[in-house]
Structure formats: C-alpha cells, structure tokens
Amino acid sequence: MAQSSQYEIGEDEAGQRLDRWIRRRFPHLTQGWIQKRLRRKDIRVDNRRAEAAQRLEAGQVVRMPPLPREEGERPPAAQPSRGPDRQDLALLQSMILHQDEQVIVLNKPHGLAVQGGSGQKRHLDGLLEGLKGRYPEKPRLTHRLDRDTSGVLLLARSRAAADFLTRAFREKQVLKIYWALAAGWPEIQQGTIDLPLRKAPGRGGERVVVDYDMGKKAISDYAVIDHAGRRVSWLALSPRTGRTHQLRVHCAAIGHPILGDGKYGQRGDLTGSLVARRLHLHARALDFPHPGGGRRRIVAPLPAHMEESFARLGFDAGEQDDPFAVFDPEGGVAVR
Secondary structure (H helix, E strand, C coil): CCCCEEEECCHHHCCCEHHHHHHHHCCCCCHHHHHHHHHCCCCEECCEECCCCCECCCCCEEEECCCCCCCCCCCCCCCCCCCCCHHHHHHHHHHEEEECCCEEEEEECCCCECCCCCCCCCEHHHHHHHHCCCCCCCCEECCCCCCCCEEEEEEECCHHHHHHHHHHHHCCCCEEEEEEEEECCCCCCEEEEECCEEEECCCCCCEEEECCCCCECCEEEEEEEEEECCCEEEEEEEECCCCCCHHHHHHHHCCCCECCCCCCCCCCCCCCCCCCCCCCEEEEEEEEECCCCCEEEEECCCCHHHHHHHHHHCCCHHHCCCHHHHECCCCCECCC
16 A cells, blocks of 8 residues: 655745645646645645645644645555665765764765655655664654765754754855866856755756746855866865755856766766766755754765765865865854
C-alpha cells in the first residue's frame, strides 16, 4: 500500500495558505484534488485536521497522502523505506561537528537528501530516527540544504530549541556563508544579486526561475575570493533570503553557474576536464544565536570532491581562516 509523505515547513514558507503551499509544491495537483483530500482528512498539519485557508508556520509538518504523478493517474507505488542500519548510524556520527544539550551541528555530505520526497528512500530525517534511543527526543531540522549541497546543517534537540532557532532564521539573526566554484570570472568582484524567484513546473521536474512579476524577493551577497584565470572563480556567497535553489539560480542568472550543477548549469562546462562531476556548493559556515545564550560559529571542512578541485585549480582554502571575514556583520559585502 502506498505511504503518505511528510514535509516540514521552512522559514521561507511560513505564512502561506495551506492550499497555496500545496499548489506551489506540487504544481500538477488540481484545487479539486486538494479540497477532496482535505475533506477526507487525508492532508494533515502537525497530525491534526487541516483547512485550506489556514496559515502555515515554520517548523510545522504537513502530511500528504500518496500523490498522482499527473492528473487522472493512480498514485505511484510506495517506495519501501528502511530504518537506519549500523552503517547509517556510523555515517551520522561522522557528520557531527558540534553537539551540546541544545543543538547538534552536522557537516552534511553531498548526495544525501535532508528530507524524504518522491523516490527518496534514504534521507537525513530518516537517519535521525536512529538517535531516538540515544537522546530524550529525536533531533529536529531547523533549516534545509539541497541534496547535492554539502556543509553545515543545524539541528535542535528539543521543541523549545527548534522554536527558538526557527524564529532566529525567520528574523534574519543567522549568518550563512557558502563557498562555490563557478564558471568564469565576474567583472564585478563583489556585490549583491537581487532577483525575485518562483518555482515553475518543467519536463525535468520543478525548476526555480527568475520572475520579476510573480517571483518572491530573493537577495544574495557574493564576493570573489580567488580565480583561475577567467575559467573558474572561487566565490563566497551569503543568502539574505532562503528561497529554494537561490544561490544556484542567482549564480546562473548572472552568467556564472556553479560547476557541476546539472539543473541550472550550462552544458559543456568545465566539469569534464577540471573538476569532479558534482555540485561545487558547500555551506561553509554558520553564525547563529544559541538557545542557551550567546552565539556560536561553526565551520565545516570541504567535501573531498571540492578539496580535489581546489587542489587542481591552485586554490588554497587555508588562506581563508575566517569565512566570515569577507562579509560585514550586517550581511553586506565588506569592501577590501
């Protein structure tokens, strides 16, 4: 029998009507299908009956019934899920950069999805089930990274800590620094990309596109740390907003797609001759207010494929001891 799926509401999704969130997340679903499932109580929020007009809050979990692939089709067969095994738990343990009574900070590897979705049998949220016996509560996700983006991921060890951190993300109290290798060399070495984004259906699945009329506000700061001639640039990126695929789409939109990005990158880029065929985007560092007081700064080592690419291109990651030095405390680019 097909299984339902659960989706945690992100900070950038808070405030949306439930039915509109569903339509944006699953563009092929009709309003009639959504209303019917709501009446039948198949769609639930935090395991409670849901209404189409209710406003979603960050951290809430929406449970969706099995979805049809296209309108009129039967729901797809369920993907068998498996609990975390010994190898999974060892992987999870190896990811931990920091832990205390309130939070756990992971260095998520490339290729591991944060949450389950269509066809996703193995994901971080599922692996966290294996920690139930080791912690009083299952650790909670407070934000997300794309499956192919590696780096710092912050977990809360209690509902109270999750509420605190979710509010911190929503109120822009968290500073995120990403490193990326991008094609070409931007003429403007440092600046801000302000391009509104929206999700759009496509043949290869949902894509995010620049849309000045219907897009949501999306702002990213960037700075060139180093470059290999005019072929490849090492960028520091700091998103001020948290839209899906924001950095990837913004880099592509200014003509410098991130290397290894099969969705938004250009065909025939430099991945064949210079670097591994993987996305070269890494959540390098996170500065956040701690639920117990004060602030914490966590830096995540580069994944192996990016280390290899840095070495091939002659970039020295050790030159940037403080990933935050490129950007000022207000989130803008510090001119140097």
